[in-house]
Amino acid sequence: MENKKEVILSVKDLRQHFPIDGGGLFKKTVGYIRAVDGISFDVYKGETVGIVGESGCGKSTTVRSIAQLYKPTTGQILFNGVDLCTADKDTLLKERRNIQMIFQDPYASLDPRMTVRNIILEPLRIYNKRGLLEKKYTEEELEERVKDLMEKVGINKAFVNRYPHEFSGGQRQRIGIARALALNPEIILADEPVSALDVSIQAQILNLISDIQKEMGVTFIFIAHDLGVIQHISHRVIVMYLGKIMEISPSDDLYADPKHPYTEALLSAAPIPDPKVERSRQRIVLEGDVPSPDKERHCCYFYDRCSKRMDKCAAAVPPLFDCGGGHHVACFLYDDKPIAEPANDKPTEGELKLKAKMEKKEKRKGASQAV
Amino acid sequence: MALLKKNKKNESATNEFDQVIVGTSLTKEAWKRLQKNKLAVVGGIIVIIYALVAICADLLPLYPYDQAITSHRNLRPSLTKTAGELMLEQEMKNLFFQAWRGGRLEVPDEEDALIEQWVRESKTNKVWDLLYERGMAALEDGSFTWSSSEQRRIDNVLEDIETETLITIDSVSADLGDGMKRIDDMSYDELVSLYAGLLGTDVATVESSLYNEVSATVSNELRANDSTLSGEDLTASIEMEMDAMGRDGFENRASQNLVAYIEQLAQRGASSDVNALISSGDAVLPYKGVFDLSSGLHVELEVSRMHDRHYYCGTDYLGRDLLSRIIYGSQISIAIGIVGTVTSIFIGILVGALAGYLGGKVDYYLMRFVDIMYGLPYMLLVIICMAIFGRNIVNLFFALALVSWLTIARMVRGQIMSLKNQEYVEAARSMGAGTMHIIFRHMIPNSLSVIIVYSTIRIPAFIMQESFLSFLGLGVQAPYASWGSLIGDAVSSMSLYPYKLLIPSIVMVVFLFSMNFLGDGLRDAFDPQSKNQL
Numbered sequence: 068m069e070n071k072k073e074v075i076l077s078v079k080d081l082r083q084h085f086p087i088d089g090g091g092l093f094k095k096t097v098g099y100i101r102a103v104d105g106i107s108f109d110v111y112k113g114e115t116v117g118i119v120g121e122s123g124c125g126k127s128t129t130v131r132s133i134a135q136l137y138k139p140t141t142g143q144i145l146f147n148g149v150d151l152c153t154a155d156k157d158t159l160l161k162e163r164r165n166i167q168m169i170f171q172d173p174y175a176s177l178d179p180r181m182t183v184r185n186i187i188l189e190p191l192r193i194y195n196k197r198g199l200l201e202k203k204y205t206e207e208e209l210e211e212r213v214k215d216l217m218e219k220v221g222i223n224k225a226f227v228n229r230y231p232h233e234f235s236g237g238q239r240q241r242i243g244i245a246r247a248l249a250l251n252p253e254i255i256l257a258d259e260p261v262s263a264l265d266v267s268i269q270a271q272i273l274n275l276i277s278d279i280q281k282e283m284g285v286t287f288i289f290i291a292h293d294l295g296v297i298q299h300i301s302h303r304v305i306v307m308y309l310g311k312i313m314e315i316s317p318s319d320d321l322y323a324d325p326k327h328p329y330t331e332a333l334l335s336a337a338p339i340p341d342p343k344v345e346r347s348r349q350r351i352v353l354e355g356d357v358p359s360p361d362k363e364r365h366c367c368y369f370y371d372r373c374s375k376r377m378d379k380c381a382a383a384v385p386p387l388f389d390c391g392g393g394h395h396v397a398c399f400l401y402d403d404k405p406i407a408e409p410a411n412d413k414p415t416e417g418e419l420k421l422k423a424k425m426e427k428k429e430k431r432k433g434a435s436q437a438v
Numbered sequence: 439m440a441l442l443k444k445n446k447k448n449e450s451a452t453n454e455f456d457q458v459i460v461g462t463s464l465t466k467e468a469w470k471r472l473q474k475n476k477l478a479v480v481g482g483i484i485v486i487i488y489a490l491v492a493i494c495a496d497l498l499p500l501y502p503y504d505q506a507i508t509s510h511r512n513l514r515p516s517l518t519k520t521a522g523e524l525m526l527e528q529e530m531k532n533l534f535f536q537a538w539r540g541g542r543l544e545v546p547d548e549e550d551a552l553i554e555q556w557v558r559e560s561k562t563n564k565v566w567d568l569l570y571e572r573g574m575a576a577l578e579d580g581s582f583t584w585s586s587s588e589q590r591r592i593d594n595v596l597e598d599i600e601t602e603t604l605i606t607i608d609s610v611s612a613d614l615g616d617g618m619k620r621i622d623d624m625s626y627d628e629l630v631s632l633y634a635g636l637l638g639t640d641v642a643t644v645e646s647s648l649y650n651e652v653s654a655t656v657s658n659e660l661r662a663n664d665s666t667l668s669g670e671d672l673t674a675s676i677e678m679e680m681d682a683m684g685r686d687g688f689e690n691r692a693s694q695n696l697v698a699y700i701e702q703l704a705q706r707g708a709s710s711d712v713n714a715l716i717s718s719g720d721a722v723l724p725y726k727g728v729f730d731l732s733s734g735l736h737v738e739l740e741v742s743r744m745h746d747r748h749y750y751c752g753t754d755y756l757g758r759d760l761l762s763r764i765i766y767g768s769q770i771s772i773a774i775g776i777v778g779t780v781t782s783i784f785i786g787i788l789v790g791a792l793a794g795y796l797g798g799k800v801d802y803y804l805m806r807f808v809d810i811m812y813g814l815p816y817m818l819l820v821i822i823c824m825a826i827f828g829r830n831i832v833n834l835f836f837a838l839a840l841v842s843w844l845t846i847a848r849m850v851r852g853q854i855m856s857l858k859n860q861e862y863v864e865a866a867r868s869m870g871a872g873t874m875h876i877i878f879r880h881m882i883p884n885s886l887s888v889i890i891v892y893s894t895i896r897i898p899a900f901i902m903q904e905s906f907l908s909f910l911g912l913g914v915q916a917p918y919a920s921w922g923s924l925i926g927d928a929v930s931s932m933s934l935y936p937y938k939l940l941i942p943s944i945v946m947v948v949f950l951f952s953m954n955f956l957g958d959g960l961r962d963a964f965d966p967q968s969k970n971q972l
Contacts, residue, residue: 131864136864136867136868159870163870166868168864170865172861176861176865177865178866178884179464179884180884182461182463189866189869189871190869193869193870193871193875194870225459226459226461229459229461230461230463230464232464233461243865246865246869
């Protein structure tokens with residue numbers, strides 16, 4: 068069944084490490100925050116992939132790396148077969164047209180000094196100027212397009228001359244969606260688009276997103292804290308923890324039968340909107356805190372806090388095991404299943420480079436101390 | 439035109455009731471808030487008035503700011519009295535004082551003691567005023583009369599007031615064989631032959647004397663710049679300068695001299711005709727007339743009574759009208775404020791935006807350069823600049839702008855760095871916007887409010903710096919004036935002629951005050967959350 072679907076975006080061993088600068092006169096890198104530490108997944112055309120996980124697990128970093136807002140440390144992001152990480156500027160610009168973002172904070176993601184027209188037209192103008200659209204649009208045609216988009220996202224088109232501060236949060240998020248739709252992208256990366264809105268507005272925005280997907284066949288990668296939101300909107304769900312994928316599964320499957328201990332704990336933390344059931348809800352409370360992501364790990368990333376940890380969990384990083392029906396789990400409890408992705412124990416090229424650099428530095432330090 | 443059309447289209451969006459919907463931009467809201475701030479509005483109006491007066495100075499009925507009339511030196515400001523009356527008053531004050539010294543003018547004993555004390559404390563103005571009052575009273579009741587020599591001095595002044603005229607040459611033309619031509623439009627060769635004809639000498643003599651004059655000016659300039667030059671060094675330097683000047687430069691300078699000489703000749707030639715006209719009673723002053731002189735010059739001139747002038751702000755130590763000097767001085771002072779601010783903002787935005795947005799090495803080196811510049815004593819830098827490149831207004835602009843962009847660069851950098859991580863900038867990047875697009879479309883418009891506020895506060899600072907330099911004698915050079923140079927000139931005679939110090943100071947302080955109020959108002963308007971509002 069999966070084979071019929073067309074892979075539109077493929078992330079392969081993506082790592083995003085941010086340097087930590089030490090103090091002092093000359094800034095020196097003293098370590099790295101491993102925000103995303105080797106994740107791989109495919110996204111199929113027309114589906115919605117939800118990414119969940121607690122704060123700091125690398126969800127946003129993942130989509131920002133896909134949008135090339137950060138240059139990934141290592142790994143590949145294949146979009147329609149083109150690697151965005153190594154693409155040159157022109158190719159990147161051409162491909163970027165098909166990857167647009169919706170941002171979390173509707174107050175911060177719109178330039179307060181631009182009118183709605185200019186906000187929605189900004190991407191169109193950039194691409195129109197360089198002649199990267201199907202044809203050169205005239206100002207009148209662009210004006211028409213703005214009106215269309217505003218209608219599509221449900222804002223009165225008479226408001227084109229207004230400024231963002233004259234709108235409510237929900238309306239602003241609609242403007243943000245209109246801007247993302249302006250270039251007719253194939254994928255929209257939605258970085259927690261509803262977390263900053265109140266619940267009634269959340270539902271409207273989610274419905275709008277579903278409608279758009281049905282109508283235009285856009286693929287969504289959707290981040291949310293709220294497990295209910297993810298369940299409502301996604302076809303497949305990726306559970307992340309500490310920069311690593313714990314579980315990938317079709318949405319219904321995941322909620323019915325969570326396999327990874329972390330997913331179990333996460334799902335048990337979600338409140339149920341029924342007082343009777345809610346009262347009898349069993350919470351799995353994890354021990355300890357999320358460890359700092361600045362260390363290199365050679366064990367299961369969840370090892371410290373897992374209630375079902377085994378000896379072999381400490382020995383190696385678990386690969387994703389295929390539990391059938393598109394359900395993959397990175398846990399040694401499912402070791403008897405075939406491995407979904409070839410194990411990636413070997414350090415990647417970037418890792419090697421990094422290691423070599425660090426060693427060199429160490430050596431220099433040692434030498435200077437010896438002197 | 440295109441802009442206008444675009445705006446019209448923008449306003450065509452209507453709602454279901456056919457009402458035009460126009461958004462209110464942040465700038466518009468700030469403008470509304472500013473209008474509610476009375477102090478800022480008053481400040482703004484005063485600033486606009488100053489600017490208008492400075493711009494329209496040439497159209498105002500002012501006496502030339504560089505015209506010095508020797509007999510009008512140090513006249514006090516007066517709204518009603520003419521220069522002649524003031525001259526007479528001053529003469530009488532002197533005479534009364536001498537009479538008091540000689541014991542001829544008698545005042546009560548306690549006043550005698552008081553005057554003695556004032557003389558010791560050199561409060562000359564008080565002495566004069568008191569003695570003038572007493573003397574006039576004494577003249578009235580006949581207890582004091584002028585001696586014959588005193589009466590003669592007074593009569594002299596009165597006669598001067600009655601007869602002395604001021605001749606202003608509007609234009610001089612001459613016929614050089616091909617019709618009348620104004621001397622301002624003549625070439626060097628024409629001027630030389632005309633001047634030689636007027637003097638009755640040959641062209642070679644005129645040329646050689648011109649050469650001597652120009653080289654004398656050059657030598658003065660050289661010695662002003664380097665007082666150690668003398669003897670052979672000086673001669674060699676003069677020759678080098680003259681060579682560097684070239685034929686064109688020499689002709690330029692010489693032509694200026696020649697025009698002045700010919701105008702002098704014309705004035706001298708016309709004055710007898712004018713006097714004859716006046717004494718015959720045919721001309722009513724002020725008189726405008728055209729004279730054809732016997733030397734062939736055709737002169738258009740204006741004659742007015744010299745001592746009928748009104749000096750509402752008094753005159754300076756050379757007899758120049760202070761009001762006109764203050765207004766022309768404000769031209770220079772305000773221009774320095776504006777040009778300096780604009781230049782420094784331009785450089786500051788460029789450097790600050792690049793450093794802030796690009797970050798990393800670029801930021802590091804640009805900011806270290808700024809730090810180093812900060813470390814240098816900047817007034818010293820300006821003074822050195824002025825000393826090296828010569829003291830003129832353009833160099834003053836240049837020197838001030840050179841060291842004043844640092845703060846703006848730092849400020850813009852800070853702004854840009856805080857804006858860089860805003861989501862709308864990330865959004866723009868994800869849409870494929872280039873660096874320049876982001877800087878010019880998103881970052882600078884969003885930091886503009888801070889820049890505008892800062893620049894209104896910078897303008898007074900520039901004016902202060904210029905005044906400081908002019909006060910030290912490094913700023914604008916005579917005959918130009920600026921507020922600072924007027925104040926600087928006045929300081930030496932502060933106790934005798936306090937108005938010379940007070941009037942330019944008040945003018946300057948009012949402007950700086952208004953500018954600061956306007957700046958404060960703008961800051962509050964652009965930042966509605968600011969806590970220190972009224």
